[in-house]
Amino acid sequence: MNHKIAWNADFSVGIDKLDLQHQTLFDIINGIPEEVNEQRVRTTIVRLFKYTHEHFALEEEEMRKMGYPRLEEHAKIHEDLIARLTEVSTLPLDTDQANQEFKSFAIDWIVDHIQTIDMDYARFHKTKEPS
Amino acid sequence: MNLRIDWNETYSIGIPELDAQHQLLFNIANSIPETVDEKKARTCIVRLFKYAREHFTAEEDEMRRVGYPKLDEHIRIHDALISNLSDVAMAPLDTEEANIAFKKFALHWIVDHIMIRDKDIARHIAQQR
Numbered sequence: 423m424n425h426k427i428a429w430n431a432d433f434s435v436g437i438d439k440l441d442l443q444h445q446t447l448f449d450i451i452n453g454i455p456e457e458v459n460e461q462r463v464r465t466t467i468v469r470l471f472k473y474t475h476e477h478f479a480l481e482e483e484e485m486r487k488m489g490y491p492r493l494e495e496h497a498k499i500h501e502d503l504i505a506r507l508t509e510v511s512t513l514p515l516d517t518d519q520a521n522q523e524f525k526s527f528a529i530d531w532i533v534d535h536i537q538t539i540d541m542d543y544a545r546f547h548k549t550k551e552p553s
Numbered sequence: 554m555n556l557r558i559d560w561n562e563t564y565s566i567g568i569p570e571l572d573a574q575h576q577l578l579f580n581i582a583n584s585i586p587e588t589v590d591e592k593k594a595r596t597c598i599v600r601l602f603k604y605a606r607e608h609f610t611a612e613e614d615e616m617r618r619v620g621y622p623k624l625d626e627h628i629r630i631h632d633a634l635i636s637n638l639s640d641v642a643m644a645p646l647d648t649e650e651a652n653i654a655f656k657k658f659a660l661h662w663i664v665d666h667i668m669i670r671d672k673d674i675a676r677h678i679a680q681q682r
Contacts (some may be wrong), residue, residue, distance in 0.1 A: 460591035460592060461591060461645065461646070461647070463595070464591060464594065464595045464598065464642075464643075464646075465643045467595065467597060467598075467599060467604075467641070468639050468642045468643050469639070471602040471639070472635060472636065472639035473601070475602075475606055475632075475635050476632070476635075479628075479632065497610075501607070501610070504603060504606060505603065508599050508600065508602070508603040511594070511595070511599040512596045512599050512600065514592065515592075515595075516592070529672065
């Protein structure tokens, strides 16, 4: 099995720096091992947490700057996403299957984040752009 | 070796919610294994990230509420702390020495954050009263 998610234009939120960060997050998630490898899984998870933190922080700063009305709601969704990632990242990863499930979760997790939160912000952002 | 730092009054910044979060961060850092145990190390690191983030968010909200003038600087310091933690958490943990070094780093990381950064917020709040 080789789970992979490739970024394409369907994932674009129309804001270059956010799109770039999403691509980095995809690359990190694609690097999650599909067989037992505790050390590699740890470093991958650490990178995922680090870039997710940076990404959410940038997004929230951008939303604050643009006066996005659902900022608080979205900040709460970000917290939930981190909580879910934490929960799954602390499960035992002592079988190949557990690693593959973790990777599938991470892929769904990032897609869900882009398609729900970010697409809503993207629509708002578009209305604010000077035409 | 059994490294640990227990929270005590000298670490208090006088804001009960933030003090409780600091205690939790100490507890997590105290549980970092001093022997090679990748699975346990991973769990501690993940929890450290989650609670550090929650804590920083709560702190930033509090700073915004009290009109702390160095908010932006403090947010940048929080980001740098997450970045430092990430760098160290990615190092190989395949010897006892490496685990102990990581644990020392994590404990100092929390103490540094509380004693230097957070005490400054406490002073600001005290002056406002």
